[in-house]
Amino acid sequence: MKEKYIQIIGTVVTVLYGVFVLFLYAAEPRSIEDLTVKAKNTIETATTKGQVVIGTYTVDKALFDQGLSEFRAEKYVAARDSFERADPEKRDAKTQFYIAYSYYRQGWGRVTNDDELFKKGSETLARVRILDPDLRVDDPDLQIKTAADLQHEFEEGSKITVDDLNPLKVFRQRK
Amino acid sequence: MNNIEQIELNIVESKPDELDAAPLASETANLTVENPARSLNAAGSDRRLTTFYLRYLLLPFILLSVTLFGGMRLDGIESSFLFLKPPLFCLVFAAISILMFFRAGVMKLDGWLSERFSMRENAANAVVLIALFAATVQVYNSLLPEVGVPFWVVAFCFSWSLLNYLLNELDPARLIRSMAGLFAFAFVAKYLILANLTAPAGGGWLRSVLENPAQEAFTWLLSLPRFAPGTGYIQFFALILYLAGLYLIPQKMQAG
Numbered sequence: 001m002k003e004k005y006i007q008i009i010g011t012v013v014t015v016l017y018g019v020f021v022l023f024l025y026a027a028e029p030r031s032i033e034d035l036t037v038k039a040k041n042t043i044e045t046a047t048t049k050g051q052v053v054i055g056t057y058t059v060d061k062a063l064f065d066q067g068l069s070e071f072r073a074e075k076y077v078a079a080r081d082s083f084e085r086a087d088p089e090k091r092d093a094k095t096q097f098y099i100a101y102s103y104y105r106q107g108w109g110r111v112t113n114d115d116e117l118f119k120k121g122s123e124t125l126a127r128v129r130i131l132d133p134d135l136r137v138d139d140p141d142l143q144i145k146t147a148a149d150l151q152h153e154f155e156e157g158s159k160i161t162v163d164d165l166n167p168l169k170v171f172r173q174r175k
Numbered sequence: 176m177n178n179i180e181q182i183e184l185n186i187v188e189s190k191p192d193e194l195d196a197a198p199l200a201s202e203t204a205n206l207t208v209e210n211p212a213r214s215l216n217a218a219g220s221d222r223r224l225t226t227f228y229l230r231y232l233l234l235p236f237i238l239l240s241v242t243l244f245g246g247m248r249l250d251g252i253e254s255s256f257l258f259l260k261p262p263l264f265c266l267v268f269a270a271i272s273i274l275m276f277f278r279a280g281v282m283k284l285d286g287w288l289s290e291r292f293s294m295r296e297n298a299a300n301a302v303v304l305i306a307l308f309a310a311t312v313q314v315y316n317s318l319l320p321e322v323g324v325p326f327w328v329v330a331f332c333f334s335w336s337l338l339n340y341l342l343n344e345l346d347p348a349r350l351i352r353s354m355a356g357l358f359a360f361a362f363v364a365k366y367l368i369l370a371n372l373t374a375p376a377g378g379g380w381l382r383s384v385l386e387n388p389a390q391e392a393f394t395w396l397l398s399l400p401r402f403a404p405g406t407g408y409i410q411f412f413a414l415i416l417y418l419a420g421l422y423l424i425p426q427k428m429q430a431g
Binding site: 002003004006007008009010011013014015017018021024025028029030031 | 223224227228230231232235236239242243246250253255256257258260295296298299302303305306309
């Protein structure tokens, strides 16, 4: 009878140790402190992925609200960081829309736009259109409410046309 | 083990004439002599348990420790950990090695995995077998130089030796001795000879060239990675553990 338990315990312990070794080679920690941080991150990622699999994944409301207040205070880098932490799996269309919008507002310029930020915004927006093509954000602070309109702004802002030479362009307003 | 069990074992292991000569002072001893079959069973059961502990707990622990340390290096500048994944060559060499273990009779396949065993036994044995494969992969990962000409030279030597072992008739003890010799040679080549040809990490390029021109030249020519000296100690420990693991590998996993 005891032999049976030794076999079972041996198998379980070996599998756990094997998983630990695999984790080390996957995470490649540089030190013991790094190991702790990476272990914590792996557990958090595994938990989030598990939530996605079983369909209980939700956006972190507190982080989303924090991101929203930073967005309204025009702290776009901090806002993006909060939004990304609120939706680590990039599965919430509204959060991704705000991330894309933050790229638009940060990259918008009275004379020229930041093409790099517009490109990143456009990429994020492509994800929004996959997640929810009919998304409409009812935020009075935003003048652009849909992904299609925001995409239009990104495309127009990235083009070089004769209209760019119009000096009256400096009077246009950011949306 | 308590005193009664010790007395029982001593008597069971003694010859009958010694038993007659020995003063039977305690009642326990009398009882044991009256029922020798029970003592034999107890000793056999203890031995069987010890075997199980060795095969299903200690052996996988040793093999997985080799798996852990085999790819571990210490960075030459910061002495931080580096976990190097094994190249494909290591998997091929490990597969050939396991095949050789079965062919030479170090292990018998039907003694490890068989339809005669229960699902639990087969699963437990398979886990140990996987641990052995992983440890073998990592031993090759440890002993093969990481890149450049030395990698190809040592890989060729391993291929040549393994092919020879595979084509010749080998008994288990001879195979283990040959592999231990091969690994020892590879260890000396990598961690003593090549490590001594490697210029120390850190400091500027010009300073290294001025202070260690020959080492710097060898490092550059042979693409030698600059690891901390502690790496050699870790790999020595891993290699010794692996050889200890090989010593503990039974032909058949069925205890008794």
